[in-house]
Structure formats: structure tokens, C-alpha cells
Amino acid sequence: MSxxxxxxxxxxxxxxxxxxxxxxxxxxxxxxxxxxxxxxxxGTGDCGACSVLLDGRLVSACLVLGVEAEGHExxxxxxxxxxxxxxxxxxxxxxxxxxxxxxxxxxxxLVASKALLAKTPDPTEEEVRYWLAGNLCRCxxxxxxIRAVMDAAAEMRGAA
Amino acid sequence: MHYHTPASFEEAVRIAASAGGVTRFLAGGTDxxxxxxxxxxxxxxxxxxxxIPGVHDIAAxxxxxxxxxxxxxxxxxxxxxxxxxxxxxxxxxxxxxxxxQVQGRATLTGNLCNGSPAADSxxxxxxxxxxxxxxxxxxxxxxxxxxxxxxxxxxxLGPGDLITAITLPPRGAGGGDAYQRFIPRTEMDIAVxxxxxxxxxxxxxxxxxxxxxxxxxxxxxxxxxxxxxxISTTLDSDALEALVKVARSAARPISDKRGTAExxxxxxxxxxxxxAELAYARAKGRAK
Numbered sequence: 431m432s433x434x435x436x437x438x439x440x441x442x443x444x445x446x447x448x449x450x451x452x453x454x455x456x457x458x459x460x461x462x463x464x465x466x467x468x469x470x471x472x473g474t475g476d477c478g479a480c481s482v483l484l485d486g487r488l489v490s491a492c493l494v495l496g497v498e499a500e501g502h503e504x505x506x507x508x509x510x511x512x513x514x515x516x517x518x519x520x521x522x523x524x525x526x527x528x529x530x531x532x533x534x535x536x537x538x539x540l541v542a543s544k545a546l547l548a549k550t551p552d553p554t555e556e557e558v559r560y561w562l563a564g565n566l567c568r569c570x571x572x573x574x575x576i577r578a579v580m581d582a583a584a585e586m587r588g589a590a
Numbered sequence: 591m592h593y594h595t596p597a598s599f600e601e602a603v604r605i606a607a608s609a610g611g612v613t614r615f616l617a618g619g620t621d622x623x624x625x626x627x628x629x630x631x632x633x634x635x636x637x638x639x640x641x642i643p644g645v646h647d648i649a650a651x652x653x654x655x656x657x658x659x660x661x662x663x664x665x666x667x668x669x670x671x672x673x674x675x676x677x678x679x680x681x682x683x684x685x686x687x688x689x690x691q692v693q694g695r696a697t698l699t700g701n702l703c704n705g706s707p708a709a710d711s712x713x714x715x716x717x718x719x720x721x722x723x724x725x726x727x728x729x730x731x732x733x734x735x736x737x738x739x740x741x742x743x744x745x746x747l748g749p750g751d752l753i754t755a756i757t758l759p760p761r762g763a764g765g766g767d768a769y770q771r772f773i774p775r776t777e778m779d780i781a782v783x784x785x786x787x788x789x790x791x792x793x794x795x796x797x798x799x800x801x802x803x804x805x806x807x808x809x810x811x812x813x814x815x816x817x818x819x820x821i822s823t824t825l826d827s828d829a830l831e832a833l834v835k836v837a838r839s840a841a842r843p844i845s846d847k848r849g850t851a852e853x854x855x856x857x858x859x860x861x862x863x864x865x866a867e868l869a870y871a872r873a874k875g876r877a878k
Contacts, residue, residue: 434593451593451636452626453856466870475692480783489694495616497593498638544692563777564689 437486438499441509459506460495467491467507467528467537471566478565481538481545482506488545490564503509507537510544520544531569539565543551543579551587554578591633595641599725599754604635606750607727609635615752617645617661618695620688621704633774639752648673654760660700660753664693677758679767679786681809683714684843686771689778699753702735705743705809708781712739712810713802714769719759719787726751727767736802739809764791766873771804772857775846781805784847785837785861787869794824796870801833801862806854813840825870830863839864 433448440463447462459465459482471477473492474487480491483505493544510518520543523529530536539562546553546561558579559572567575592609596602611634614622618837625631626783639645645661648670656673664684667673674681680698687696687710702722715735722738727750735756738745747753748796767788773779784804788794801816820852823829843854871877 433760451591454623461859472629475688476618478689478691481691485661487694488690490689490691492627493620493695495619495623498616498619498640545690560777561690564691574801 434497436497436500438501439503441505446540447496451471451495453496454492455484455494455496455499455504456491457484458499459491462496465506465508469534469537471534471538476564476566477535477538478542478562479535479538481541481565483541483545486545486548488542494496505541507541510540513520518544519585520547520579523582523584523585524575525579527574529570529578535565535567535569539575541565543582545582546579547586551583553580553583592635592639594635596639597752598642599639599752600643602639602752603725603727603750604638606636606752611635613637613750615639616704617646618663618693618697618700620670620696621700623737626811644755650759651760654762656758658698658756658758660755661697664698665690665699668693673758676761677714677767678878679769679788679869680711680714680718680720680758683769683786684711686710686781697703700737700757702756703745703747703753705741705745705864706740706780707739707742707807707809708767708784708785708805709810710769710771710804713784713786713804714767714788715756715758716767716802716810716812717788717789717800718767719800721757721759723754724751725754725756730754736812741808751779761777763788764797764873765789766791766869766871768868768872770861770865770868772849772861780848783841783843783854783857783861785858785865787862787865789820789866789869789876791870791873791874794874796820796823796825801837801866803837803841803858803862806843811840815840820866822842825866830866833866834859834863 469479471479475490475493482491613635614633616638645659647659720735726866769786771781771784785801789799799817803809819832837860841858845851
């Protein structure tokens with residue numbers, strides 16, 4: 431099985447890795463690049479725990495092959511806080527609202543919420559719930575997550 | 591597994607023709623990668639179509655219709671205002687497929703080639719009169735979308751055949767289309783029944799119509815009798831009653847964990863009525 435050399439941009443940095451063509455982008459991020467913030471929940475695109483942005487578009491990293499990343503830009507949870515460790519407003523609001531318990535789904539929710547607010551800075555609660563319908567959480571029951579996203583959106587609009 | 595990135599459809603066909611084992615074409619990957627993971631399909635050759643020029647484009651045709659590339663995602667369809675204005679039913683049907691994450695990758699062509707009788711976008715494409723361009727070892731041809739699926743997971747595409755684009759006809763004046771499905775929750779589910787209606791009005795009278803049903807037969811199906819029930823009417827209560835009756839008699843569903851045959855038959859009528867009313871309201875400019 432010959433491996434393929436892949437060059438991509440991850441969180442603004444140029445990266446290279448050797449991918450078996452059967453490996454997913456999630457495998458590449460976690461196993462080749464050491465970025466273990468993106469989680470594998472289901473591996474079949476149902477749970478959203480591996481949410482990343484591919485050229486700014488929200489996708490499940492388990493439904494993209496590592497070799498498909500060639501030449502593309504990827505943003506993961508590791509790129510969300512500032513270089514000095516300053517948390518993104520969404521990250522802060524998730525902590526303030528206790529919008530996590532075990533934390534496994536949290537990177538996916540944060541990346542998905544960031545994509546929503548980039549596209550829709552002033553979402554309704556219904557829009558948030560539909561947008562995040564593909565992110566599953568087995569602990570919190572979602573209400574705190576939705577409140578954290580709404581609050582972060584308000585702060586980011588300068589309305590809070 | 592060998593991974594290929596051909597620069598043209600002809601090259602993709604050549605790779606598929608010279609490959610000895612199992613081949614798969616890759617566009618959005620939201621079905622292919624799940625099959626890989628489950629071990630249901632282990633391709634020897636995986637042919638990624640996303641490097642072929644034009645596959646990411648939504649382009650107006652000289653006739654006034656739309657040509658949709660095979661790698662255009664559901665999210666990109668939903669963001670295309672002009673396409674949504676012409677064919678809101680097709681766009682809303684594709685947008686029902688999967689989560690936001692799946693929408694970022696999943697394609698109309700993939701939804702069609704997956705061959706599911708419950709595929710949401712397919713009834714809408716059938717009702718719209720969409721056609722596909724096919725290239726294969728025997729050359730190129732065109733097919734109506736309703737000719738593509740032949741059974742659950744099966745299509746009329748031969749070995750090495752691939753769809754190179756989907757074409758929607760010109761919308762024209764007085765047209766409207768719509769798609770709805772029944773699911774027992776509000777999001778992230780597979781259609782128990784789906785229905786699409788596309789119609790054209792002159793004044794208040796329906797002059798042309800196409801009605802398609804999903805998840806009530808081994809394939810998505812065009813129901814010409816249902817269209818006949820509403821053509822030359824103003825979609826009055828008699829026409830709607832006739833439509834409901836014909837939609838139910840055309841349905842030949844199975845019972846499974848998601849719904850019984852009796853339930854699906856009943857809902858086929860309910861959806862046909864609602865979707866026809868919505869398509870009519872859109873044609874009159876009274877609904878988005």
C-alpha cells in the first residue's frame with residue numbers, strides 16, 4: 431500500500447504528512463499531526479465530534495479522506511483560542527454556562543458554532559438548534575449549549 | 591486501495607475501465623466513506639472527481655436552465671439565490687439531507703447514485719424534469735433522472751459509467767415546485783415518505799405538472815396519474831381529492847421499523863396534497 435504525500439494548511443500553518451489513502455482527515459489530524467482535539471465519536475458522520483472547517487466550510491473530518499486535504503485549508507479546535515491562549519468568546523461562554531460535562535463533544539460543538547456565527551451573527555434559537563442538530567451530546571441535554579452560543583453571539587455582536 | 595485524481599471525465603472513465611477490481615467514484619464522500627468504514631465496500635481504486643474542471647460550478651445553461659456540477663455541495667446549492675428562486679423545491683429537498691456537516695460535502699449526484707428509495711433530493715429532481723449527462727466506456731449519453739435508480743442501492747449506470755452533470759430545465763413563467771417528507775422528528779432522519787410536485791400555471795389553471803413519490807416503492811417514482819389529476823384544474827378541492835386518491839393508489843410501500851405500509855400509503859396522499867398546494871402558491875408568487 432503506497433502512501434501519498436499531502437501538503438495542506440492547518441490553523442494557518444503549512445503541514446505535510448504521509449497518508450494511506452484509506453485514512454480519514456480525522457486520522458491524519460490525530461495520528462500524523464498530533465492534533466487530538468477533534469474526536470472520533472461515531473466515525474460515520476452522525477455525531478459531529480470531529481467537526482472541522484475545510485476551506486471555511488463545516489464538515490465532519492471522518493467523512494473526508496486525508497488525501498482529499500491536499501492543497502486545502504483546515505481549521506480545527508486547536509486554532510480557536512488566540513496564540514497567547516486567550517479563549518474565543520464561544521469557549522468562554524461554554525465555560526460560563528457550564529455547557530459541557532465530559533467534554534468529548536465540546537470541540538465539535540465549538541467549531542460548528544463558530545461556523546454558524548461566521549455565517550449568521552444574529553441567529554434565532556431555532557437556527558442554532560437546527561445548525562447544531564448534527565452535533566450530539568450525551569451529557570448536558572443541549573439547553574446550556576444553546577444558551578452559551580446565543581450569549582457568545584450577543585457578545586460578539588457587541589450587544590452584551 | 592489506489593487513489594486517483596483525474597483531470598477530466600474521460601480520464602476517469604479510462605482509469606475505471608482499466609481497473610481490475612472494485613472501483614468507486616468519489617465526490618462528497620458522505621456515503622462512500624461510510625461504506626468504506628463499515629467494510630461494506632472495499633474499493634481497489636477510488637477515483638476522486640473533484641479535480642475535474644467544472645465539477646464545483648452551478649452554471650446557467652444557454653436555454654435558461656441550470657447545470658449543476660457533480661461536486662457541488664448541498665450548502666453551496668442553498669447559498670445560490672438565483673437557483674433557489676427558480677427551483678426552491680430541489681434546493682429544499684437537498685438541504686434536508688443530513689446535518690450541517692454532511693451538507694458541507696454531500697452532493698445531488700451522490701444522493702442520486704446512492705440509489706436509496708428514500709433519497710430526499712431525488713423526487714424533487716424527478717418532478718423538476720432534471721436530466722443527467724453520463725459518460726462511460728460506450729461514450730456519452732443523457733438520461734432522465736427517473737431512469738437512473740433501478741432498485742434499492744442499484745442504478746442503471748453500467749461499470750465505468752459516471753454522471754458528469756445534472757441539468758435542470760428552464761423554469762419559465764408561472765412555475766413552482768416543492769418537496770416535503772414525513773419523519774417522526776424534526777431533523778436528522780430519513781424520509782418515511784417524500785413527495786415532490788412541480789407545476790406550471792396559466793392564470794389559475796395548471797397546464798403542466800409532474801408529481802414524484804419517495805420511500806413508497808423500491809425506487810423513487812414519477813406518478814403521471816397524479817399529475818393528470820391536477821392538470822387543467824385550479825387545484826380546487828375536487829382536484830386535490832383526486833390527487834390524494836391517485837397518490838395513495840400509486841404507493842406500494844413495505845412495512846419496516848420506520849413505518850407500516852398502511853401508514854406510508856396514507857401519508858403519500860397527505861403529502862401530495864400539501865406539496866401540491868405549496869407548489870401552486872409558489873407558482874402564484876404567494877409563497878417562497
